[in-house]
Amino acid sequence: MRKSAIIFLSVTSGLSLAAAASVPESGKNFIDSLMSEMTLEEKIGQLNLPVGGDIQTGVVLGPELDKLIATGNIGGFFNVKGVDEISRLQHIAVEKGPHGIPLLVGADVVHGYETVFPIPLALSCTWNPASVERMARISAIEATADGVNWNFSPMVDICRDPRWGRIAEGSGEDPWLGSVFAEAYIKGYQGDDMKSDSTLMACVKHFALYGAAEGGRDYNIVDMSRERMFNYYLPPFKAAIDAGSGSLMTSFNLINGRHATAARWLLDDLLRKDWGFDGLTVTDYNSIPEVASMGTSTLEEAAGLCLKAGTDMDMVSGLYVKYLKDALNRGEVTEKMIDDACRRVLEAKQSLGLFDDPYRYCRPERAEHELFTKSHRDAAREIAAETFVLLKNDKNLLPLKKQGTIALVGPLADAPNNMCGCWSMFARTENHASLLDAFRNAVGDKAEIIHARGSNIYYDAETQNRATGLRNIPHVGNDEELHAAAMAAVEKADVIVAAIGESSDMSGESASRAEITIPDTQRDLLKKLAKTGKPLVLVLFTGRPLVLDWESVNIPSILNVWFSGSEAADAIVDVLFGDSSPEGKLTTTFPRSVGQIPLYYNHLMPSHPDPEEGLFNRYCSNYIDCSNEPLYPFGYGMSYTQFEYGHPSLSGDVMEKDGKLTLTVDVRNIGERDGVEIVQMYLRDPVADIARPLKELKDFVRVHIPAGETRKVRFTITPDKLKYYNANLDYVYEPGEFHVMVGPDSKHVHTLKFTAK
Ligand code: NOJ
Numbered sequence: 001m002r003k004s005a006i007i008f009l010s011v012t013s014g015l016s017l018a019a020a021a022s023v024p025e026s027g028k029n030f031i032d033s034l035m036s037e038m039t040l041e042e043k044i045g046q047l048n049l050p051v052g053g054d055i056q057t058g059v060v061l062g063p064e065l066d067k068l069i070a071t072g073n074i075g076g077f078f079n080v081k082g083v084d085e086i087s088r089l090q091h092i093a094v095e096k097g098p099h100g101i102p103l104l105v106g107a108d109v110v111h112g113y114e115t116v117f118p119i120p121l122a123l124s125c126t127w128n129p130a131s132v133e134r135m136a137r138i139s140a141i142e143a144t145a146d147g148v149n150w151n152f153s154p155m156v157d158i159c160r161d162p163r164w165g166r167i168a169e170g171s172g173e174d175p176w177l178g179s180v181f182a183e184a185y186i187k188g189y190q191g192d193d194m195k196s197d198s199t200l201m202a203c204v205k206h207f208a209l210y211g212a213a214e215g216g217r218d219y220n221i222v223d224m225s226r227e228r229m230f231n232y233y234l235p236p237f238k239a240a241i242d243a244g245s246g247s248l249m250t251s252f253n254l255i256n257g258r259h260a261t262a263a264r265w266l267l268d269d270l271l272r273k274d275w276g277f278d279g280l281t282v283t284d285y286n287s288i289p290e291v292a293s294m295g296t297s298t299l300e301e302a303a304g305l306c307l308k309a310g311t312d313m314d315m316v317s318g319l320y321v322k323y324l325k326d327a328l329n330r331g332e333v334t335e336k337m338i339d340d341a342c343r344r345v346l347e348a349k350q351s352l353g354l355f356d357d358p359y360r361y362c363r364p365e366r367a368e369h370e371l372f373t374k375s376h377r378d379a380a381r382e383i384a385a386e387t388f389v390l391l392k393n394d395k396n397l398l399p400l401k402k403q404g405t406i407a408l409v410g411p412l413a414d415a416p417n418n419m420c421g422c423w424s425m426f427a428r429t430e431n432h433a434s435l436l437d438a439f440r441n442a443v444g445d446k447a448e449i450i451h452a453r454g455s456n457i458y459y460d461a462e463t464q465n466r467a468t469g470l471r472n473i474p475h476v477g478n479d480e481e482l483h484a485a486a487m488a489a490v491e492k493a494d495v496i497v498a499a500i501g502e503s504s505d506m507s508g509e510s511a512s513r514a515e516i517t518i519p520d521t522q523r524d525l526l527k528k529l530a531k532t533g534k535p536l537v538l539v540l541f542t543g544r545p546l547v548l549d550w551e552s553v554n555i556p557s558i559l560n561v562w563f564s565g566s567e568a569a570d571a572i573v574d575v576l577f578g579d580s581s582p583e584g585k586l587t588t589t590f591p592r593s594v595g596q597i598p599l600y601y602n603h604l605m606p607s608h609p610d611p612e613e614g615l616f617n618r619y620c621s622n623y624i625d626c627s628n629e630p631l632y633p634f635g636y637g638m639s640y641t642q643f644e645y646g647h648p649s650l651s652g653d654v655m656e657k658d659g660k661l662t663l664t665v666d667v668r669n670i671g672e673r674d675g676v677e678i679v680q681m682y683l684r685d686p687v688a689d690i691a692r693p694l695k696e697l698k699d700f701v702r703v704h705i706p707a708g709e710t711r712k713v714r715f716t717i718t719p720d721k722l723k724y725y726n727a728n729l730d731y732v733y734e735p736g737e738f739h740v741m742v743g744p745d746s747k748h749v750h751t752l753k754f755t756a757k
Contacts, residue, residue: 030350030355031343031346031347031350034099034101034346035339035342035343035346037099038098038099038342039098040325040328040335040338041072041073041325042072042098042099043338043339043342044320044321044324044325044338044342045071045072045073045074045075045321046074046075046101046341046342046345046346047075047307047312047313047314047320047321047324047338047341047342047345048068048073048074048075048313048314048318048320048321049074049075049076049077049078049104049106049282049313049314049315049316050062050063050065050068050074050077050316050318051077051078051079051285051315051316052065052077052078052079052080053079053080054079054080054081054082054085055079055080055081055425056079057079057108057285057425057509058285058286058316059286060285060286060316060317062077062079062316063318065077065080065089066089066092069089069092069093069096069097069103070092070096070097071097071098072097072098072099072101073321074103075101075103075104075313075345076103076104076105076106076150076313076345077089077103077104077105077106078105078106078107078108078150078152078315079106079107080105080147081146081426082146082147082367083145083146083147083361083362083363083364083366083367084364085147086105086146086147086148086361086362087147087359087362087364089103089105090102090103090105090147090358090359090362091359093358094358094359100358101346101349102349102354102355102358104149104150104201104345104348104349104352104354105147105148105149105150105361106148106150106151106152106203107143107148107150107151107152107426108151108152108153108423108425109139109140109142109143109148109151109152109153109200109426110152110153110154110155110169110422110423111123111135111139111421111423111424111565112135112138112139112142112380112424112426112427112565112566113139113142113143113146113148113371113426114142114146114371114372114426114427114428114566115138115139115142115371115372115373115376115377115379115380115565115566115567116380116420116424116426116427116565116566117135117138117139117380117383117384117564117565118383118384118387118421118562118563118564118565118568119168119169119420119421119422119423119507119543119562119563119564120154120155120168120169120170120171120181121167121168121169121170121171121172121543121544121562121587121588122384122387122388122562122563122564122584123135123171123181123383123387124170124171124172124177124178124181124587125172125386125387125388125389125562125584125585125586125587125637126383126386126387126583126584127177127584127585127587127678127700127702128386128702129180129181129183129184130184131383131386132181132184132185132188133184133185133187133188134188134379134383135188135379135380135383136153136154136184136185136186136187136188136189137188137189137191138376138379138380139151139188139189139200140188140189140190140191140198140199140200141198141370141376142370142371142372142376143200143426144197144198144199144200144361144366145198145363145366145367145369145370145371146366146367146371146426147361147362147367148200148361149199149200149201149352149354149361150200150201150203150247150348150352151189151200151201151202151203152203152205152249153185153189153202153203153205154181154182154185154186154189154202154204154205154240155169155170155205155206156170156171156178156181156182156204156205156236156237156239156240157169157170157205157206157209157210157211157233157251158170158172158173158174158175158178158211158212158232158233158236159172159173159211159212159588160173160211160212160597160598160599160600161211161212161213161215161216161597161598162216162516162544162545162546162588162591162597163215163216163217163512163513163514163516163544163594163597164211164213164216164217164218164512164544165218165422165506165507165508165509165510165511165512165513165543165544166210166211166218166507166508166509166511167211167507167543167544167545167588168421168422168507168508168543168544168563169422169423169508169509170211171236171587172586172587172588172634173587173588173589173600173601173602173634174587174601174602174634174697175231175232175233175235175236176235176696176697176698177587177697177700178235178236178239179235179236179238179239180239181236182204182236182237182239182240182243183239183240183242183243185202185240186202186204186240186243186244186245187243189201189202190202190244190245190246194246194351194352194353195351195352195353195356197360197361197363197366199352201246201247201348201351201352202240202245202246202247203245203246203247203248203249203282204237204240204241204245204247204248204249205248205249205250205251205284206249206250206251206252206260206284207237207248207249207250207251207260207266207267207271207281208229208233208234208237208251208255208260208266209222209224209229209233209251209253209255209260210222210251210252210253210260211233212224212233213253216512216513216597217512218509218510218511218512219252219253219510220253221253221254221294222253222254222255222256223254223255223256223257224255224256226725226729227690227725227727227729229255230725230729231724231725232602234270238275241271241275241276241277241279242275245279246279246280246348246351246352247279247280247281247282247348248271248277248279248280248281248282249281249282249283249284249315250267250281250282250283250284250287250311251284252284252287252290254294254296257296258296259287259290259291259294259296261283261284261287261288261290261291261306261309261311262291262296262297262302262305262306262309262311263309264308264309264310266309267281267309267310267311268309268310271310272310278344279344279348280312280313280344280345280347280348281310281311281312281313281344282311282312282313282314282315283306283311283313283314283315283316283317284315285315285316286315286316286317287306287315287317288302288303288306288311288314288317288319288320289302289317289319291305291306299319299323300323300326300327301327301332302319302323303319303320303322303323303324303327304323304324304327304328304330304332304333305332307320307324307327307333307337307338307341308332308333308337311341312340312341312344312345313341313345324338372428372431372566377566377567378567380565380566380567380571381567381570381571381574382571382580384564384565384567384568384571384572385571385574385575385580385581385582385583386583386584387561387562387564387584388559388560388561388562388564388571388572388575388582388583388584389559389560389582389584389585389586389636389637390557390558390559390560390582390584390637390638390639390640391540391548391552391558391559391560391590391632391636391637391638392552392555392556392557392558392638393556393557393558393638393640394556394557395556396640397495397535397537397556397557398537398557398559398575398576398578398640399575399576399577399578399581399640400495400497400537400576400577400578401447401577402442402443402446402447402577403446403447403494404447404448404494404495405447405448405450405492405493405494405495406439406443406447406448406449406450406493406494406495406496406497407449407450407451407452407489407490407493407495407496407497408435408436408439408449408450408451408452408497408499409451409452409453409454409486409489409490409496409497409498409499409525409529410453410454410455410498410499410500410522410525410539411453411454411455411456411457411473411499411500411503411522412435412499412500412501412503412539412541413434413435413436413451413453413454413497413499414434414435414436414451414453415434415473415503416429416432416433416434416437416569417429417432417471417472417473417504418468418471418473418503418504418541418563419432419434419504419563419564419565419566419568419569420432420504420563420565420566420568421504421507421508421543421562421563421564421565422504422505422507422508422509422511422543422563423508424504424563424565427566428566429471431566432566432568432569433569433570434569435499435539435568435569435572435573436449436451437569438569438570438572438573439497439573441570441573442570442573442574442577443577450489450490450492450493451489452482452485452486452489452490453477453482453485453486454482454483454485454486454498454500454522454525455479455482455483455486455521455522455524455525456473456475456476456477456479456482456521457473457475457503457519457521457522458475458519458520458521459479459520459521461475463519467502467503467505467506467519468503468504468505468506469505470504470505471503471504471505473503479521479524482521482525483521483524483525483528486525486528486529487528487529487532490529490532490534493534494534494535495534495535495536495537496529496532496534496535496536496537497536497537497539497576498525498526498529498536498537498538498539499539499541500518500522500525500526500538500539500540500541501518501522501540501541501542501546502518502519502541502542502543502544502546503541504543504563506543507542507543507544507563508543511543513544514594515547515594516544516545516546516547516594517546517547517548518540518546518548518551523550526538526551526555527550527554530554530555535556535557536555536556536557537555537556537557537558537559537576538551538555538557538558538559539559539561539572539576540558540559540560540561541561541562541563542560542562542563543562543563544588545586545588545589545590545591545632546590547590547591547592547593547594547631548590548631548632549592549593549631552631552632559572559575559576559582560584578640578673581639581640581641581673581674581675581676582637582638582639582640583637583639583675583676583678584637585635585636585637585678585745586632586633586634586635586636586637586745587634587635588600588634589601589630589632589633589634590630590631590632590633590636591630591631592626592627592629592630592631593626595623595625595626596623596626596628596630599630600634601630601633601634601635601695601746601747602634602693602694602695602696602697603693603694604691604692604693604694605691605694606621607621608620608621609621610622610628613627613628613629614627614628614629615627630747633745633746633747634697634745634746635678635680635697635743635744635745635746635747636744636745636746636747637678637745639671639675639676639677640671640673640675641669641670641671641672641673641674641675641707642669642670642671643667643668643669643670643671643675643677643705643744644667644668644670645665645666645667645679645742645743645744645750646665646666646667646668646710647665647750648663648664648665648742648750648752649663649664649665649752650662650663650664650740650752650754651663651664652754653753653754653755654754654755654756654757655717655719655754655755655756655757656757657719657735657757658719659719659757660716660717660718660719661716661717661754662714662715662716662717663681663714663715663716663717663740663742663752664712664713664714664715665679665712665713665742665750666710666711666712666713667679667703667705667710667711667713668705668709668710668711669705669706669707669708669709669710670708671707672707673707674704674705674706674707675704675705675707676702676703676704676705677702677703677705677744678700678701678702678703678744679700679701679702679703679713679742679743679744680697680699680700680742680743680744680745680746680749681697681698681699681700681715681740681741681742682695682696682697682698682740682741682742682743682746682749683695683696683698683717683721683722683738683739683740683741684696684738684739684740684741685722685724685733685734685736685738686737686738686739687734687736687737688724688726688734689726689727689734690726690727692724695739695741695746695749697746698717698721699715699716699721701713701714701715715742717740717754719733719756722738722756733756735755735756735757736755736756737753737754737755738753738754738755738756739751739752739753740752740753740754
């Protein structure tokens with residue numbers, strides 16, 4: 001035990017890198033031994049995670065890192081781009097820092113690094129965990145090649161409120177699907193071997209309930225029953241922990257009056273004791289002082305409260321370094337709490353193999369060859385096409401033919417820096433094609449492409465500035481004139497493609513919207529284009545569900561392309577011309593009106609249910625001025641072909657305790673093209689200890705069906721799929737009648753019943 005510490009210390013005193021790399025790392029005893037040599041200040045230093053200066057992802061800016069590292073005052077840093085600089089900083093830690101402890105190097109690699117994939121909400125619309133795992137693996141390869149070893153992803157916050165801009169970063173509204181994807185992200189980032197050079201330690205976030213911020217306003221508070229949090233908001237976190245996430249980030253919000261970062265019941269009782277999580281916890285950006293400013297402690301007490309609650313590392317605030325010793329002296333925390341937190345930081349470093357080789361992520365030759373490669377970009381293009389959701393396609397207007405005159409109109413038609421969406425700060429936007437480039441490239445001389453910008457993002461320049469702050473789209477010209485120029489341009493077009501919607505920065509962090517329609521001037525442009533009566537395709541860019549009440553009636557074809565990454569333009573054109581087909585289905589409900597929010601498919605029965613869909617009935621749970629129905633339900637998405645569902649059957653009417661039932665349904669491709677269908681299975685417990693949703697997704701099958709053929713799709717129903725957290729928060733099912741539903745989306749289902757013993 002002693003030996004490893006001595007060898008390790010010799011690394012710090014100038015052994016060559018090759019010698020350092022060959023030092024075998026021992027087990028837990030190594031950490032004991034190392035910690036026995038560390039002062040209290042050095043242990044607290046390991047808990048400090050300042051931000052570097054390259055990239056800004058919050059309001060507080062970073063300090064100068066060199067000195068902090070050399071004096072042992074930090075355990076890691078984040079937001080520094082590039083292997084050379086990261087390597088330089090790692091060298092300071094190893095060669096000059098006390099004990100030469102290597103650093104964690106964090107980043108938000110949320111949907112790709114230099115090769116950018118679709119935003120997570122879009123990725124979830126693939127219903128394809130294999131694609132998410134593939135994207136996460138490629139992200140890990142690229143980020144680790146450039147020096148990063150810790151990833152602040154996946155974001156698994158369930159969200160039922162599309163006003164919240166961060167809905168773009170998660171996997172939608174469903175806890176079961178969210179859990180499937182949570183696991184896929186972790187597997188992709190961390191691979192099979194934590195010590196491999198391309199392993200990126202995952203950090204599941206934001207624990208917890210951030211997606212339920214009141215009013216959809218970012219950083220707002222949350223107040224929620226335990227039944228709701230356990231059944232709907234926490235499952236994806238549990239799934240990520242069970243899949244082995246190495247770390248977890250707390251969230252910004254109050255939960256029932258306590259800041260999530262200082263909530264001991266959440267971080268210690270639930271996460272550590274009940275779920276058995278033994279990894280590293282870290283605050284979100286500057287959260288510790290917010291524990292004070294949100295009214296739950298004084299500034300001096302906040303650090304101690306967070307540590308005591310179970311938060312190991314302090315991102316940005318520096319308050320652990322400033323106040324933990326005082327808290328110890330006042331008896332508010334114990335030395336053991338500091339030791340435990342420090343141990344978890346060191347264990348995270350050890351799990352990544354950093355003590356074996358502190359420079360395992362610092363190989364410039366990898367950065368040269370493994371970033372933004374052809375094969376990574378090909379994968380991004382393929383996966384992007386899987387995420388698009390065809391919302392409407394009258395008279396099979398899509399796919400388009402490469403012929404005649406095609407007008408490409410709208411402020412997003414020629415905006416290559418706006419293809420990636422939020423959290424794409426490592427993107428090489430200078431290498432991105434615009435939709436216009438991709439159109440021209442795809443049609444060559446087979447068709448004529450006319451282009452007109454058509455409008456700004458918003459009429460108002462100031463609103464546009466706010467909406468396009470990070471990836472600027474300049475507000476230029478007068479919108480009436482832009483509309484008029486576009487109308488003149490489309491006169492000789494055979495078909496119009498409108499590239500319209502949100503700009504890249506209108507979703508993500510700090511991007512809440514009160515009106516979630518297509519922005520004003522673009523919507524007016526669309527109305528004018530529709531009036532021409534020409535075939536019109538809306539290529540909709542968005543990071544959230546939008547209210548498309550008018551568009552859904554008046555635009556013949558709507559292809560929702562989200563923000564789909566560095567290869568978005570080619571992927572969109574592939575689908576528009578039918579070289580690939582739209583396969584995605586929605587993982588969030590699209591409302592008809594903002595007033596319906598929160599609107600989600602897995603709701604409970606109201607006391608006076610509405611007997612007639614879409615009609616107003618007095619003394620029933622409905623609106624005078626709007627139907628209860630969503631515009632597009634959870635699970636919805638069209639294809640270039642059509643599928644017909646047969647009558648499902650069950651292998652029996654009774655499921656024995658510990659038994660299972662099989663549900664079988666025939667799905668036939670009755671169209672003329674091959675296609676992929678996402679067949680969904682929902683369950684309902686009509687009578688339970690506490691009310692259960694009218695339906696809950698419990699399985700799906702993604703199946704490729706050639707034109708004219710039928711596939712038999714099978715689902716297995718097990719007791720586990722019937723379980724939920726009851727009023728005592730016991731995870732159980734109650735014997736009795738259950739309903740099982742199968743269909744192409746959450747609305748159009750066929751229901752069967754069975755009894756569970
Ligand atoms: C704040 C965000 O909430 C979090 O998701 C992110 O990881 C950190 N900033 C670091 O950039």
